[in-house]
Amino acid sequence: MIPAIEVCGLIKTYPGGARVLNGLSFNVGTGEVFGLVGENGAGKSTLIKILATLLTPSAGQVRILGLDTREYPARIKRRLGVATQDSHLDVRLSVRQNLRFHGRYFGLDSRKIDHAADCWLERLGLTDKAVERVYRLSGGTRRRLMLAKAFLTDPDLVILDEPTAGLDPKARLQVWEAIRVFRRQNKTILLSTHHHEEVRALCDRLLLLREGRGECLKTLQEPAAPFSEGAVSLS
Numbered sequence: 276m277i278p279a280i281e282v283c284g285l286i287k288t289y290p291g292g293a294r295v296l297n298g299l300s301f302n303v304g305t306g307e308v309f310g311l312v313g314e315n316g317a318g319k320s321t322l323i324k325i326l327a328t329l330l331t332p333s334a335g336q337v338r339i340l341g342l343d344t345r346e347y348p349a350r351i352k353r354r355l356g357v358a359t360q361d362s363h364l365d366v367r368l369s370v371r372q373n374l375r376f377h378g379r380y381f382g383l384d385s386r387k388i389d390h391a392a393d394c395w396l397e398r399l400g401l402t403d404k405a406v407e408r409v410y411r412l413s414g415g416t417r418r419r420l421m422l423a424k425a426f427l428t429d430p431d432l433v434i435l436d437e438p439t440a441g442l443d444p445k446a447r448l449q450v451w452e453a454i455r456v457f458r459r460q461n462k463t464i465l466l467s468t469h470h471h472e473e474v475r476a477l478c479d480r481l482l483l484l485r486e487g488r489g490e491c492l493k494t495l496q497e498p499a500a501p502f503s504e505g506a507v508s509l510s
């Protein structure tokens with residue numbers, strides 16, 4: 276089976292800046308929940324933008340669902356769900372209107388959109404917010420709406436950048452459960468997080484990014500260095 280993500284010799288240098296990713300190679304299999312961890316500035320967001328075809332590699336090859344990101348960005352985007360720190364929400368519209376707008380952009384019919392929206396709003400604890408306008412929502416509620424958007428179009432791969440940052444414990448568990456539900460459909464999830472507990476609860480494997488290079492691990496057995504709590508090791 277074709278890996279959901281294939282990265283080979285990836286280099287990214289920002290104009291006038293240092294090399295952020297320095298020959299990174301790893302694969303993510305279909306149906307995996309794959310963690311992405313690393314200190315602030317390690318290059319997680321840069322990598323996520325490249326995987327989501329929002330940023331071009333300086334060198335190396337990236338294939339998403341078997342498609343090269345340079346050649347087929349539009350085809351990849353149709354099969355991808357993304358929730359990043361900068362994900363766009365229209366604050367003048369309601370929660371449901373944001374989801375409808377997004378679903379229509381992906382060419383889904385209204386019935387399908389509303390059905391998917393109801394499912395994901397319920398899973399993420401947002402049913403009672405459906406008619407609320409986004410400008411009135413708290414940060415944590417907006418973040419969960421971004422996740423509902425990422426899952427809405429039934430993508431084959433979702434990329435989530437710190438999906439539970441700033442969420443209260445109940446909302447965090449709802450997000451974890453939503454990720455598990457999605458994964459049970461043999462879909463792939465790439466999950467960037469600073470929470471070791473989250474890695475342990477959800478991830479099959481992880482990539483530890485450090486100084487532009489990555490190390491694939493099966494698990495975080497102990498709280499990880501260099502995050503100052505202990506050592507990382509392969510299970």
Ligand SMILES: Nc1ncnc2c1ncn2[C@@H]1O[C@H](COP(=O)(O)OP(=O)(O)OP(=O)(O)O)[C@@H](O)[C@H]1O
Nearest residue numbers: 289290292295313314315316317318319320321322
């Ligand atoms: N547009 C840009 N131009 C120049 N340098 C950038 C740009 N975006 C990021 N960088 C630099 O690239 C490095 C990696 O940043 P990135 O945001 O990818 O790290 P991160 O691992 O996501 O960090 P965090 O955990 O803080 O979100 C940092 O040194 C950052 O300053």
